[in-house]
Amino acid sequence: MVAEQHPYEHLKKTIDINGKEYLYFDLKLLGEAYLRLPFSIRVLLESAVRNCDNFQISTADVEKIFKWEQFQRSSVGVEVPFKPARVILQDLTGVPAVVDLAAMRDAIKDLGGDPDKINPVCPADLVIDHSIQVDFSKTSDSQQKNETVEFERNKERFTFLKWGAKAFRNMLIVPPGSGIVHQVNLEYLARLVFSDSHILYPDSLVGTDSHTTMINGLGVLGWGVGGIEAEAVMLGQSISMLLPQVVGYKIVGTLNQYVTSTDLVLTVTKHLRQIGVVGKFVEFFGTGVTELSIADRATISNMSPEYGATVGFFPVDKNTITYLKQTNRSDEKVDLILKYFSSVNMLRNYCDSSEDPVFTEVFILNLCTIVSSVSGPKRPQDRVSVTDMKDDFLKCLTNKVGFKGYELSPYYLRNNTGKFIFEGREYTIHHGSVVLAAITSCTNTSNPSVMLGAGLLAKKAINAGLSVAPYIKTSMSPGSGVVTYYLEDSGVLPYLRMLGFDIVGYGCMTCIGNSGPLPDVVTETIEKHGLICCGVLSGNRNFEGRIHPNTRANYLASPLLVIAYALAGRVDINLDLEPIGINADGRKIFLREIWPSRAEIQNVEKAHVLPSMFRDVYSRIEQGSTSWQKIIPSLSQLYPWDEKSTYIKKPPFFKSMTKELPGIKSIYNARVLLFLGDSITTDHISPAGTIARSSPAARYLAERGLCPREFNSYGSRRGNDEIMTRGTFANIRLVNKLVSHPGPVTVHIPSLVQYDVFDAAQVYKEENTPVILIAGCEYGSGSSRDWAAKGTLLLGVKAIIAESYERIHRSNLVGMGLIPLQFLPGENAETLELNGRELYDIHIPENCQPQQQVIVEVDKTRKFEVILRFDTEIELLYHRHGGILNYMIRKMLN
Missing domain, CATH: 3.30.499.10 (Aconitase, domain 3)
Incomplete structure (x- = not known):
């Protein structure tokens, strides 16, 4: 049998590089329009051409990408495939x-x-x-x-x-x-x-x-x-x-x-x-x-x-x-x-x-x-110039509850300080006090200019006689071992350590919520006085409740400003006009006196960031530590699951899977598990951070003989569906309109009994009642966490009705067999007068099409239409199989 020729064989060219011949696809031969394409689209086009097999990727798909200028403005959206390398x-x-x-x-x-x-x-x-x-x-x-x-x-x-x-x-x-x-x-x-x-x-x-x-x-x-x-x-x-x-x-x-x-x-x-x-x-x-x-x-x-x-x-x-x-x-x-x-x-x-x-x-x-800036106190996009920081934070204290407000009562505004003894000395903290300062995450620790800049700032601060209050939790977690090399080689690492910014590990730590505990006396003082205390970090996420439960305000900043605000000990300061500190001689030190210039930083970077450092670090990266080398895994083809394990458990996704397709089904007599507002992030949905001692996940672990110090984090237990399902929607800042206060709780309808979200879901399952979610704009914004979709599925949720979705989370919902529905433009739960206590029927035709409008019936008395957010034919195919993994299994069988 003669192999079928590649549809774009005529685009192949030969190139000689270092005495070796290679082939490549010369996309210029498709036509002059290639050179008008954005460079990013050229990558999509090359992948489509190279992988074109007229099955997964057709010549029609290639044509759509090549004619990007024409198709990219299509009002209905043009579906194309992409095979990453x-x-x-x-x-x-x-x-x-x-x-x-x-x-x-x-x-x-x-x-x-x-x-x-x-x-x-x-x-x-x-x-x-x-x-x-x-x-x-x-x-x-x-x-x-x-x-x-x-x-x-x-x-x-x-x-x-x-x-x-x-x-x-x-x-x-x-x-x-x-x-x-x-x-x-x-x-x-x-x-x-x-x-x-x-x-x-x-x-x-x-x-x-x-x-x-x-x-x-x-x-x-x-x-x-x-x-x-x-x-x-x-x-x-x-x-x-x-x-x-x-x-x-x-x-x-x-x-x-x-x-x-x-x-x-x-x-x-x-x-x-x-x-x-x-x-x-x-x-x-x-x-x-x-x-x-x-x-x-x-x-x-x-x-x-x-x-x-x-x-x-x-x-x-x-x-x-x-x-x-x-x-x-x-x-x-x-x-x-x-x-x-x-x-x-x-x-x-x-x-x-x-x-x-x-x-x-x-x-x-x-x-x-561009001016010196931070972002916060609750979202990365809320930039504040350093000059405006003091006024902005003070306004946040009284603004209505929201992304820029805490709406503190007059009582908490007046009683805004707390005293404690730490290491034999009395300290006072207040609204705006910094209690956590971390140089962390890939956002900045990949960048030698700001890491070396932080080191130079630390050196000048030490020489000026400044220090960081000892109760402030400071840390530095470099993005790779190379960072340590150039900080040492440039001589700034000792000064960072003197300010408390010791290297605590290599990994995503504070930014993901792995910030560890604050000193007990600090936590107790914050909680006793209801203080809005702050974390300052060089990360990329600062959603409320993510960084640490006791830092309700968190600001993203450069490593240099992390150090600056740690030195000041507070964010309610105008660093342009007010001194950052007073040294032992009583002299006021201003930030501008110790701030290194860009040229100064660049000179240090040129001298101390060297190829030999990368060679040394990465030549042994796959070897790992002695502890890693001592781990001896099973060599079996199938994993030997341990039923007693609280870390790795066989998931139930394929438990009742058959060779036949489950198809598309309507939903009848559903209740609302959670009635949510705008910007519900995957930090609200997905299990993350420490496992609270009063949570359903903690109860599950305690029943298996574990004590609280052995609970570990949700992140470490992502291989156990029982833990992760119990941790879904377990964020303490979750705002559910079915209850009067934030937290991972909801109300069972019609009994009106309040439960933890997981426990309510179990009651509905026992009643054989399907559940749905109602949400506002940007549902699922944040990190691309698969457990935000998996946990939602295992809670028994069949569909979500939202005003809009974050791209990755919607894709995850589809991949897990859930149904994302979207209110029509101009409509939402408020305009439709929904309160979340109704009974819902969602009518989905078996032969439905991508982005088709379908009918939702409320209490058997009134109806409204929503958009079925299966955006492409293949997403519909995944749903007919019960999810993308089920589709892949059946594909392998055939």
């Missing part, structure tokens, strides 16, 4: 992904298939970086102690992941203690061009963390998807997406000497959020881009979820090539990358306007307008 996972999302793959092997075996077919086809890299917590800080052995505790808590999970690395082909596990997934991706894992076969093609990826977008700063197209969607990609499935509009964001001018890349990114985040770029690509261009280092670009790309874009893309240029050399990529590999991108017209010259492609629309930012 690889998948990246971190352990919080990676563990459940590997658990699902292990369960899929069992399922396919039970249905008479070959378990070995469940195996990654697309390369997958998993970096263990979300397990470590700040249990210890401010001492030279904090890192060692935290890592020891990390292994004690997570040995079973780590053993399971090691089993996965052995059992599944094409999967790399990067051990704990190596750094943050996105920085490791940037500095080590990124290929830029795949050259393993005889065909060259651009690196691209999807990841199970929403900040996968950080890699776009390096010119690699990638974004966050749900864990279930990533699993399908790993098994060879393409992603179905709507052809995106591409917003051109032109950067001009130069940054002020005293402004940081963090100030820039917070400004960009606020601007793009105001513009409205949800579901769109943002592509940066203009002469100002050349002023930005790759780390600066990566910081901007990292924050794509915060400004709502699918990606914030910086095409490859000569600065990218320089960065690859600095991070110790081989000369041969760099030469291959340069020649390939030049050949396919994907190498950008930001100073040549003739290369500017066609964009959907264009916006301009002048770098000269």
Whole structure:
């Protein structure tokens, strides 16, 4: 039998690089329109051309992408497929992904298939970086102690992941203690061009963390998807997406000497959020881009979820090539990358306007307008200039409850101080006091300029006689071991340590909520006096309740400003006009006296960030610590589940699965489990942080003989569905309109008895009553957490009716077999006079179409229409199978 010729065989060209011949697809041969395409769309087009098989990807799909100018403005949306080159996972999302793959092997075996077919086809890299917590800080052995505790808590999970690395082909596990997934991706894992076969093609990826977008700063197209969607990609499935509009964001001018890349990114985040770029690509261009280092670009790309874009893309240029050399990529590999991108017209010259492609629309930012900024107190897009910080915070105290308000009563405004004894000395804290300051997360610790800037600021602060109050919990968790190298080499690390910013570990710590405990006396004082105390962190998320339960106000800031506000001890300060502190001689010290200039920082960076550092760190990254090396996993093809385990449990998703399709069914006599408002984030939905002692999850663990100190975090127990379902909607700040106060509680209808959310769901299950959710705008905004969808499903929820959805979460809901419904424009729960106590019938035709309007009947007496948010035909196909993983199992069987 003669193999069918590739539909685009005529586009293949040969290229000789370093004496070796390769093939590549020359997309210019498709026509002149190629050179008008945004660079990000060119990556989508190349993938479609290369993977075109007229089954998953057809020539019609290629035509849609090639004619992007025509199709991108379609009012109904144009569906296109995308096959990324690889998948990246971190352990919080990676563990459940590997658990699902292990369960899929069992399922396919039970249905008479070959378990070995469940195996990654697309390369997958998993970096263990979300397990470590700040249990210890401010001492030279904090890192060692935290890592020891990390292994004690997570040995079973780590053993399971090691089993996965052995059992599944094409999967790399990067051990704990190596750094943050996105920085490791940037500095080590990124290929830029795949050259393993005889065909060259651009690196691209999807990841199970929403900040996968950080890699776009390096010119690699990638974004966050749900864990279930990533699993399908790993098994060879393409992603179905709507052809995106591409917003051109032109950067001009130069940054002020005293402004940081963090100030820039917070400004960009606020601007793009105001513009409205949800579901769109943002592509940066203009002469100002050349002023930005790759780390600066990566910081901007990292924050794509915060400004709502699918990606914030910086095409490859000569600065990218320089960065690859600095991070110790081989000369041969760099030469291959340069020649390939030049050949396919994907190498950008930001100073040549003739290369500017066609964009959907264009916006301009002048770098000269950037000022020192932070964002908060509850959202990343709420930028505040440092000059306005004091007034803004004080207004927040009295503003109505919301993203910029706490609406404190007169009593709590008057009684706004608390005293305590710490280490033998009396201290006073008040509204606005900083109690937690952390240099953390991939957002900033990937950037040598702000890390070295923080070190220089620390040095000048120490020399000026300043210090940080000892009760403030300070910490530093670098994104990779390279950071430690250049902080040591430049001589600033000792000064950071003197201010309490010791290295506490390598991983996503405070930003994800793994901040560990505050001193007991601080917690008691905050709770006793109802204080709005603050956390300041160099992360990318600051939703209320995420960072620490006792820091109700949290501000994102550059590492330099983290130190500045820690020195000041409060955020209700105008750092331009007020002294940051008073030294032992009684002299007032102002921030401007000790702030390093951009030129000063750049000189230090050039001298002390060296390729040899990257070579040394990454030459042994897969080896791991002694503790990691001692773990001996099972070598079986099927995972040996332990029924007594509270960490790894076989999930119930495939328990009653059959070879026949379940199809699409209407929902009758449903009750509302939760009646929610706007901007319900996955931090409200998905289990995260510590397990509260009074929670259903705690009760479950206690029943199995565990004491509170053994509970660990939800993140560490993501491989156990019993824990995670009990932790779904368990956020203490959840506002449910069915009850009068925030918290993880709801009311059972019609008995009107108040329960924890999980317990109420169990009562409904026992009654055989289906449940739904009602929500407002931007439902599911935040991180791409698969358990926000999985937990919702296991609570018994059949459908969600919301005003709008965050892209990744809607996709996750579809992937788990849930039905996302959307109110018609101009309508919501309020305009329809819904109160959440009604009985609901949702009528969905068996032959329904994407984005069809369907009827919701309330109390059998009145009706309204909603949009069925299955956006593509393949999403409908997934739902008919009961979810994307069920679809993949049946596909493997056939």
